[in-house]
Amino acid sequence: MSVADLAAIWFLAALSWLLIGSITPLLTAGHQPIAKRLAHGSACLGGLCGSLAAILVLVSQTTLVLTAWRIMPGLVWRFQVDALSAFFLLVISVVLVAVAVYSDGYVRKYEQKKNVAYLGALLNGFALSMMAVVTVTSSVTFLIAWEVMSLISFLLVMFEHEKEQVRTAGYIYFVMTHIATAFIILSFLIMFGFTDSIEFMVYQQQLMQLPDGIKNMIFLMCLIGFGTKAGVIPLHIWLPRAHPVAPSSISALMSAVMIKTAIYGLMRILVDFFGGGPAWWGQVLLAAGILSAIWGILLALAENDIKRFLAYSSTENIGIILAGLGTALIFKASEQPVMASLALTAALFHILSHAWFKGLLFMGAGSVLYATHTKNINELGGLIRKMPWTAALFLVGGMALAALPPFSGLISEWLILQSLLHLTFDSSGFWLKIAGALALALLALTGAFAAGGIVKQFGTAFLAMPRTQAAEQATEVPRSMRLGMAILAILLVVGGLWPSGILQLTGSVTNRYFGQLDGTRLLWQPVSTVTGGAADMTVLAGVFILSAVLLFGLLRWKFGRGTVVVDETWNCGTPLTPSMEYTGTSYSHPVLMIFQNMLGINRQVAVEREYPYYPKKISHRLQVQANMEAYLYKPLIAAMLALSQRIRTIQNGNLQNYLAYMVGALVIALIWSR
Amino acid sequence: MLEQFLWIIGQGLLVALMAPLLQGVIKKTKARLQNRLGAPILQPYYDIVKYLQKDAVISDQASWLTRATPYLVFCVMLTAGLLVPTLWGQAPLGMAGDLIILVYLFAVARFMTALTALDAGSAFGGMGSSRDMALSAIAEPALFLAAVAVLITGGTSRLGDIMAITVRQDWNVLDPAYGLACLAMLIVVIAETGRIPVDNPDTHLELTMIHEGMLLEYSGRYLGLMVWAAQIKQLLILTLLIDLFFPWGVALTPGVSGLLAAGAVYLGKLLVLGIILALIETAYAKMRLFQVPRLLASSMLLSLLAIMVRIAK
Incomplete structure (x- = not known):
């Protein structure tokens, strides 16, 4: 049996498990514990089989073709898993495994309130439709899968529909996602009009010969359509509303995986069909990406709701991915395939690591919600003592989000910054070089702000004193939830310390389109004629651990153990109370003040006083008006x-x-x- | 293999042991400029040894982060110290990390410091932490831009390679772009080392504190490690400035005499830079917090100009 056959069996197994998982819970909806087990068990197995199939395809560099169903003459439902599809299949499957494990504990939150059988069935259906989106082979089947995915995710967002806020968010999501679909349909219609075919295979051969005007039109339609689904600013307005109100396990899937299917669509059309396109496509993508990244993180910084913070951070990360893709297209247009490979690798790597850390963080936020029934960090505090595991895992995800060593977020950030550096060093054209340097600076700024955002969220929610009774009475979440988070945390560490394995997987995608880049040696080998950069986290981690052991031993040997006295925090003579702690609002105040003109900040300070210098009470309100929404929408x-x-x-x-x-x-x- | 090992140990020791000396020189210079006698140059060493010996008091609100962060931050700084070339034209771990990795190692140290500042629940820590994360976020792109203005001549982000290229070019690098970028980098150095006019390293008053506010809750051995790590960072940032803009005199060929000469030159450059920092600190007053982003923005503009000049050449 060849590797391709084996991969095909695993892929079919994945689809079958998810199909079973989306039907059987409905049949057993009367017995919720059974339905729950069936749904999460099938989702977990489906994810495992999908990951195996994807890895087999990527490693052996084969292409699977499976004909599933002849709907009508000329319209055949066919699955094709090539390198690009397999990569996205991997992204979906891995997160799905973690989410399935996590959900088993998380849905206890809904026991006696909701029928979790439906949630489980929809989870499976959602995963199945996403897998279909990245593997089907014609525009019509793609649109069917896409629409099913949109509808199921809409149902999932509306799961807690008795809340007013959820219904509004669901409505906005419904409208925006259909605007996206409309533009995608338009672009496929144009393709159909010029090639008289719905098959992707025909598009791969013929679309390159289209007249420039038509190509540009398709590009713009795709950008708006897929950009809306991906949550690119200024088309992001649904994302920070819809992602936070869905059940946390679903938010994890939506933010970590679903918005990536839009990136898949962009890559499939721009890279696979058009082979890169003119340089200005890349420039537009780069500009949109950078704008999304910086604006997304600034809005995220203002948030005191953990899940909204994470949702805004998703628009930031989609921006980083788009910047990578755009840089790849720019290099491709100027025929520098090695650099193009580097930039595409960066985008792909970031897709993977963002899926992992955003999945982990949404599940972490879900755990906080599970334990305390609030997502507002100003009502939390001190959770690190009540929920040590959740805290540690959330910190891992947060450090990966802030692109800090030793997690895989740093590797993707490094790759992106390297490709932007090479845009400055090696591209042709004065303004392009300047743009490269500027983009580099803005992404560095984004990374630093992300770190600030994580310090704010983690520091306010998990450290110091509990601010409310809910936070005080929190207990650690069930084991399955911790396990689900731990799976992704381990992947983040492995991806950060040994990135060569992942680079081999991304290598089979980049080699197919741009070629000539040995993925595994990317981090050491010079990527251009001149020497490139270097990043070897394994060595650095080794040296770090060695120095830590030496330091600890040396201090112990020279100065003894030393005693540690535990005492109250000094608070200028009065006892410290939770109301004196720094809140999330005060934490992000300096940054928001610095960028107040850009963001449109509404700040109201009301002082009640009898004597001019001794105010009785000062109340402070800070609101981000989101200028963009006001002026654009x-x-x-x-x-x-x-x-x-x-x-x-x-x-x-x-x-x-x-x-x-x-x-x-x-x-x-x-x-x-x- | 053995040589590599010795090199790593040697540079680690050099960085760790030189850092308090630099701090001593800066403090002494400042004191003399202010007509004070000042503490002896070796005082920072005595302070660190004293801190390391003392027992620690930690807050009853503190978690494991307060105990772990000092070790983490110190060891991250030591690791970062192995990525910056000092006497020799290559860093001992130059093959494992370039400028970007170096900046992100600084970032992880800052992240842990800022996070742990919130651990005790005191508002002072929160104040310092929130200000530091805001200002350093703006300092980071400024640092990258200033560095890019230099890196662009070599097309690499490895510090060792760019040094070799600059040294080989001799005095030809001296052009307007060089001056602009150097000035821009100097502003970043002041911001990153937490000195006047950006931050005041000598006080933790509410109005001025940024970095010192975050150290308020540490004591004993923990404080010693944090203070030492901050001094190492100061040394590394200055060394980075030297490597990018004044690499001449560094040893490029093997040999003991060459290394000794390079050591003397390196020490001289550090002392001069330290004195310059002390001069700036004496001559200027601390800026208002919200003025600092403008200073950093002007640094970025200078760097952009420098990059434009370099590209146009």
Whole structure:
């Protein structure tokens, strides 16, 4: 049996498990414990089989083709797993395993309130539809899978629909995701119009010959369509609303994986069909990516809700991924394949590590929510003592998000910064070089802000004194939830210390499109004619551990154990109370003040006083107005409403009128076809 | 293998043991400029030894982070010290980490420090932590931009290689871009070492404190390690400035006499830079917190100009 056959069996097994997982819980919905086990067990097995299949395909560099179902002549449902599909299949499957394990504990939160069988079934269906999105082979089947994915995720967002806030978020998500789908349909229609085919295989061969104007039109449609789904600023408005209100296990899947399917769509069309395209495509992607990254993290910094912080951070990370993709396209257009490979590797690596740490962090936020019933960090505090495991795992995810060593976030950040450095060093054109340096600086700024955001979230929620009774009474979450988080935490460490394995997997994708880059040796080998950078975390970690052991031993030997006295925190003579602690709002105050003109900050300070220098009470409110939404969406919505008013003259709800339209249409059609 | 090992140990010791001396020189210079006698130059050594011997008091709110962070931060700084070339034209771990890795090692030390500052629940720690994360975030792109202005001549981010290239070019590197980038880097150095006009290293008053505010809750051995690590960082940042802008005199060929000469030159450069820092600190007043981003922004603009000049050449 060849490797391809083996991979095909694993892939089919993955699909079958997920199919079983999406049906059987519904049949056993009466017995919730059984339904729960069935759903999470199948999702976990499906994820494992999917990961195996994806790794087999990537390592052996084969392509699987499976014909599943002839829907009608000319429309065949076929799965094809090539290197690009396999990579995204891997991203989906690995996170799915962790989420399935985690959900087993997390859904206890809904016991006696909701039917978790539906949640489990939808989880499986969601995973299945995402796997289908990245593996189908024609535009029609892609759109079917895409729409199913959108609808299931909408249902999942609406799981707690009795809350007003959830319904609003769900509605906005529903509208935005269909705007995205509309643009994607348009771009596929244009492709169909010029090639007379719905097959991706035909597109791969023919789309390159299209006239430039059409190509550019398809590019812009894709950018808006997939950009909306990915949450690129300014099309992100649904993301920080919808992701936080979904059940946390689902938020993890949505933020870590679902928005990546949009990146898959972009890569499939821009890299696979068009082979890169003109340089300005790359420049637009780079600019959009950098804007998303910096704006996303600034908005994230203002958040006091852990899950909203993470959602905004997703738009930031999607920005980083787009910047990598854009840089790759720029290099491809100027025929520097090695650099293009480096940049694409950076994007792919970041897709993987973002999936891991964002999955982990959303599950961590879910654990906090599970234990304390609040996501507002200003109502938390001191959780590190009540929930030591969750705290440690959240810290691992947070450090990876802030691109700190020794986690895999640093490797992807390093790769992105290296490719931007090479844009400055080796690209042609004065302004492109300047843009490279500027993009580098802005991404460095983004990384530093991300670190600040994590310090704020973790420091306020987990450290110091509990601010409310809920935080005081928190207990550690069930073992399955900790295990689910630990899986991703371990992957983050492994990916950071031994990135060569992952680089081999990304290598099979980049080699297919750009070539000539030995993935495993990327971090040591010079990537251009001149010497490149170097990053070998294994050596650094070794030296670090050695020095720590030496230091500890030396201090013990020279100065003895030393005693540690535990005492109250000094607070200028008065006892410390939780209200004196720094809150999340005060923590991000300096940054928000520095960027207040950009963000549109509304700050109100009300002072009650009898004597001028001794105020009785000062209340401080800080609100980010989100200028972008005000200036961009308000006019759009107003225009839409005005347009709808006009349409009302035709669509007036009068049955006779509609019948008249039908008769008219019929007459016109008859005359037309005569 | 043995040579490599000795090299690593040697540079580690050099960095760790030189750092308090630099601090002593800066403090003495400042004292003399202010017409004070000042503490002896070796005082920072005495202080560190004293701290390391003492018992520690920690807060009843503190978690394991308070106990772990001093060791973590100190060892990260030592590891970072092995990525910066000092006497020899290559760093002992130059093959394992470039400028980007170096900056992110500094970042992880800062992250742990800022996080642990919140551990005791005191508002002073929060104040220092939040200010440090805001200002250092803006200092980081400034550092990268200033470095890129130099790196662009060599097309590499490895410090050893860029030094060799600069040294080989001799005095030809002296152009407007060089001056602009050097000035930009100097501003970053002041911000990163936490000195006036950005931060005041001598006090922890609420109005001025940034870095010192975060150290308020440490005592005994923990404080000793944190103070020592901050001094090592100061040394490393100055060494980075030397490596990027004044690498001449570094040993490029093997030999004991060459190394000794390079050592003397390196020491001289450090002392001169230390004195310059002390001069700036004496001549200027501390800036308002919200003025600092403007200073850093001007540093970034200078670097951008430098990069433009370099590219146009």
